[in-house]
Amino acid sequence: MRREGEWELRGLLSWGLAGCLWLVAVLVAGEAFADDAARQPNVVVVFIDDLGWGDFSCFGNKEGATPHIDRMAAEGIRFSQFYVSSPICSPSRCSLTTGQYPQRWKITSFLNSRADNARRGVANWLDPEAPTMARILQQHGYRTGHFGKWHLGGQRDVDDAPAIAKYGFDASLTNFEGMGAKLLPLTLKPGDSVPGKIWSDAERLGAPVTWMQRSKITGGFVDGAIAFIDAATRDGKPFYVNVWPDDVHSPFWPPVETWGENKRELYLAVLEAMDLQLGKLFDHLRSRDELRENTIVLICSDNGPEAGAGSAGPFRGGKTELFEGGIRSPLIVWSPALVAAEQRGKANETAVLSTLDLLPSLAKLAGAPLPADVQFDGEECSATLLGRGNESRTAPLFWRRPPDRKTAGAKGRRVLPDLAMREGKWKLLCDYDGAGALLYDLESDRGETKNLAQQHPDRTKAMQAKLLAWHSSMPADRGPELGQETLESLRKTAK
Secondary structure (H helix, E strand, C coil), rough: CCCCCCCCCHHHHHHHHHHHHHHHHHHHHHCCCCCHHHHHCCCEEEEEECCCCCCCCCCCCCCCCCCHHHHHHHHEEEEEECCCCCCCCCHHHHHHCCCHHHHHHHCCCCCCCCHHHHHCCCCCCCCCCCCCCHHHHHHHCCEEEEECCCCCCCCCCCCCCCCHHHHHCCEECCCCCCCCHHHHHHCCCCCCCCCEEHHHHHHHHHCEEEEEEEEHHHHHHHHHHHHHHHHHHHHCEEEEEEEEEECCCCCCCHHHHHHHHHHHHHHHHHHHHHHHHHHHHHHHHHCCCHCCCEEEEEEEEECCCCCCCCCCCCCCCCCCCCCCCHHHEEEEEECCCCCHHHHCCCEEECCEEEHHHHCCCCCHHHCCCCCCCCCCCCCCCCCHHHCCCCCCCCCCCCECCEEECCCEEEHHHEECEEEEECCCCCEEEECCCCCCCCCCCCCCCCCCCCCCCCCCCCHHHHHHHHHHHHHHHCCCCCCCHHHHHHHHHHHHCCC
């Protein structure tokens, strides 16, 4: 399955890969469903860690090349106004998984150690009773697999989190931030003769464990996903597969032969290596008639880029910030048979969509009714995703900053707003009490450079009221207390 020389520590890694594939084969075997799989599209969600809006070549990157992703865009649709529900990892993943605001499940920052989770007022893991896209599709005949970063429970000293299977997945292969079978990263830089290991303590979080070069680890997840896809296809079952790479999250470990001189160069080298490895998955889906004609692939990012690494394009801010650069993601939708022919290769610049909307939209396409007793925050937007309509979601979008991220920038001196809201063309940011309002017209000022709050006091007041009402309706974290501590520390430092 792999090119010669791809694995390091061949004996151990061959055992690990065999174990992983054995696990997949066991888990995909199960009862047949009565659903007519021929009418249910396959779904693959590629959710990339810390990728900026402007990092794909097809979204304007002139420094790095992403030809395999660009080809998917040329055969599909690019969406320019697609949002995630948080500017940081775990809550963004929670939103895509559940179709709900992550605040509902007290996942408002990245999941860390027990002590740090308690300090910030966040959960240790996503409640397995939460609704999930995988479980809804699984209950309607789909084989479901997760390959890549999880980060919704099972990390650091949180070693009693639910297995990924508890969320509706038949099989999984993850990294050091999830329970179960995993790939763990070896590191190699110019001049090294022996690879190093990072996150070796994660071995206790599940087995089998395969160690492989981090520069090739997306390829390991892709190979697992392809094996899973082929098994489901042989059994005549539709599949839902997550492929969630983490290579473009720092620290950056590109192939030794493409090593860069600075953070940006390292990032670009990792980005290009990831694109190459994802290309194997895309080519596999494209080359087989039964897959090409009935598969939807969505490619996007979990939050904005880390400063100095990725690019947010024309947008202000980045990872951890509620400005556009932290919460606006590139989105590519590929499906040769389902995307409207006249929209292929084009960009949708006007429809406002969110990760919240993916669960109800994909469930609709799969013919899977949503649970009647669950309040979803997403809206069904499948026609827009497939280029057969151009409707935006109708409800406003709301955000709350991670509780531990009140500041950003050099020495943490740039103070950030606590809350944000998008309604139509308008974007409002403010603090928990409504103070410090910033109002932007995103149609004329997508870079958020001109605050119009004073020119539009009525609109500002109305949006503040809605935003504060939403904030109050959600379970609290410790953002107010931690924010106050941060500001007091800044004042003391300034004296």
